[in-house]
Amino acid sequence: MDTRTQVLTISKRIYSTRLVIASLGNVSCRDASGMIAITPSGVDYEELSVKDIVTIDIDGTPTQKGRIPSSETPMHTLVYRERPDIMGIVHTHSLSASAFSVANQEIPVEMVEVAAHVGGSIHVAPYRPPGTKELGEVALNALKTRRACLLQNHGVLAVGTTLEKAYKAAAITEIAARIHILASVLGRPGELPEDEVKKVRDLYFTL
Numbered sequence: 354m355d356t357r358t359q360v361l362t363i364s365k366r367i368y369s370t371r372l373v374i375a376s377l378g379n380v381s382c383r384d385a386s387g388m389i390a391i392t393p394s395g396v397d398y399e400e401l402s403v404k405d406i407v408t409i410d411i412d413g414t415p416t417q418k419g420r421i422p423s424s425e426t427p428m429h430t431l432v433y434r435e436r437p438d439i440m441g442i443v444h445t446h447s448l449s450a451s452a453f454s455v456a457n458q459e460i461p462v463e464m465v466e467v468a469a470h471v472g473g474s475i476h477v478a479p480y481r482p483p484g485t486k487e488l489g490e491v492a493l494n495a496l497k498t499r500r501a502c503l504l505q506n507h508g509v510l511a512v513g514t515t516l517e518k519a520y521k522a523a524a525i526t527e528i529a530a531r532i533h534i535l536a537s538v539l540g541r542p543g544e545l546p547e548d549e550v551k552k553v554r555d556l557y558f559t560l
């Protein structure tokens with residue numbers, strides 16, 4: 354599947370699974386030649402088709418005429434420039450994870466899938482304005498060896514060596530946040546012991 358089709362497929366999936374609404378959030382994918390396919394600015398997900406997906410170079414310049422690339426292009430290209438291993442990025446404002454970002458609180462590892470697919474607790478990158486490369490810089494610091502982080506007062510950034518993996522990390526980040534909030538209503542949520550997190554991570558986690 355070419356990268357524009359991959360971006361379209363994952364965009365439709367984050368919309369249908371309610372990780373995003375309207376045109377908020379964005380998705381990108383890099384191919385082996387270094388070309389990046391990214392969602393356009395200001396087009397609602399339900400209207401999105403493959404011709405709307407923009408291709409850009411590593412500096413964010415469109416390589417053909419068409420839509421304007423996502424306003425978060427500087428964050429995506431910064432991550433791709435600094436991390437040659439990253440080939441896919443998903444950015445959402447999913448509800449429960451965004452609540453953690455507004456509370457400036459990391460999401461702990463309470464479910465094994467967080468260790469297996471994100472790689473550990475999900476840190477918060479300090480606030481930087483949307484649409485800046487500085488947002489990408491703080492996100493990279495928060496990501497370290499994880500597949501997802503929170504952007505303070507904003508949302509989620511998930512990355513992976515494939516776009517599919519980035520999607521999975523974004524989805525699990527939202528589920529982990531939601532389960533924590535629900536469990537807090539029932540009582541006091543319990544974290545997985547550190548050695549268990551390490552065991553699961555060693556067994557299953559890859560970037």
Ligand SMILES: [Zn+2]
Pocket residue numbers: 378425444445446483507508
């Ligand atoms: Zn955003």
